[in-house]
Amino acid sequence: MEKRRPIAALSEQITQLQKLDNALVERMRHEALTAPAPWKAEYGEFQSGGWWTTSLMNASGDAADVRITDGAARPTALLESMPATANLLAGLGLSYMWVRLARLEPNAFLWEHRDYDELDRVERYRLHVPLHTNSSAFLVTGGTKVHLDGGRIWQLTPTYAHGVCNLLGPDRVHLIADVYADNAYRRLARRAQEPPDAEHLPCASEADLAERLAAARRLADLGFTPAAEQLLLRLFYSFALPEGTVYDLIAGLHTALGDSTAHQRWTAAKSKLLALAP
Template sequence: MATTTVNQGSLQSQIACLDTIGTDVLERLRHEALTVPANWVVEYGKYQSGGWRTQSLLNGSGDPGDVKIGDCDPVPTTLLRRMPITRQFLDSLGLRYMWVRLAWLEPNSFLWEHRDYADLADIERHRLHLPLVTNSSAALVTGGARIHMAAGRLWRLAPTNVHGACNLLGPGRLHLIMDCYSDDTLARTVDREYLAPDDVALLPAAEPTELEDRVEQSRKLITLGYDRAGEQHLLRMFYERTVPEGRLYELIAAVYTSLGREADAQRWIDNKTVLLGSEPAEGTR
């Protein structure tokens, strides 16, 4: 099996740990997030398998159900007004927020390979994650590596790089996600960032025979009428092997083309463009 070499500095530019919060603070934030009455919203359906839901704490409207992020001068939502501990924690960081959400990822759920911020203004910003509830099978994949984001640690993610998330076994994963505009306070925080070797599991490169086997198994499932299972059988490879960017979307399109289902093939070519902000590769149409 081919191995993958990942430059630590390059990977740290994509994801890194900024700080660790106290256990008592973590417990209070977790308790508040788990007990406050909530109305989870499903958004970005093309980006996920199902099972990923969010609600907003800071946004442009004050409505916690408004979860499609964008540039704004954020105000507390009605949900955050019932969460004084979380509000105090956010204030204590002193950051210039764009949007803040709680995000829940159920067991056996995935956020597919994608990029974020592509449709926003060209302004420097960063995404911070604070895992409140997690498990050893929950991970973020970026830069050819799978990273378990430990609870109670503040993580920075550069979501303009291709990435995805998974929660294989459960229980559910709950993150506080903060999209922030770059400023001096954030710059000082980023100066202290690090990525420990124990946080990183490198993904081996996918062998051509592995891809061929996956494609054939996917084709069999789709031929039997299990379209979703066939698609996900290929998409899940992103969390197991390093595959060239967008290749899995191209392979799904190729499977549908081989079955004479051009409309479904085009749907996945379009999905690739939406999720990655890229043009279809030659030969996939």
């Protein structure tokens, strides 16, 4: 039987760190929106479509290299065209593994997942600097909805299951830095505060899930199977659910449809996206 992981306190999953100068953030926002970035779609299995990244620092120095790996990061040519952003990164004095811009379009989702499982087992952290966002763009972690507002650095622990969405737009653009633990990071982390406006999502009743599953079945019977799957995946952003529930619902839908191959595919996707031990 699959073991359920205990739910961590919100402060272990997402915190606010250092507040940034508004003028600096505005300059960085302008750079992010106007720089000649080679945006790449990657990690397609994690998203609905509409999520793009480009690298500012990595081991290769190539901005189009966006598949995350361990290594000592160096600036890409893209970062060299973004002086305000480069100055912030240099001023923080952190040990960078990877730094990128991430753009999430309207009506786009990063499905429930964990990160870092494919990397070396060393202590590292993920920092977010929101540069262009809106109130309909939010993170869900531990059954809690958090809008990462601009003007400060946020710290996310992506080894906890989480997902991101941008419902209405405009584009959500964040600077994301993966950093190794060192004294500079620890000094920054001393300023951590729990998000003040976090919203706990309601728990889903059996009736709620049965209603959504029935709606998904109707879509699938009409031939709209991908839409049925996405309807269930989006439950993660509306309800506080036990980890992996949306993937179990989709696998169960395909069992009901008599499609054992699709059932196995979604069972494997759950293990991969949530980094579950075999």
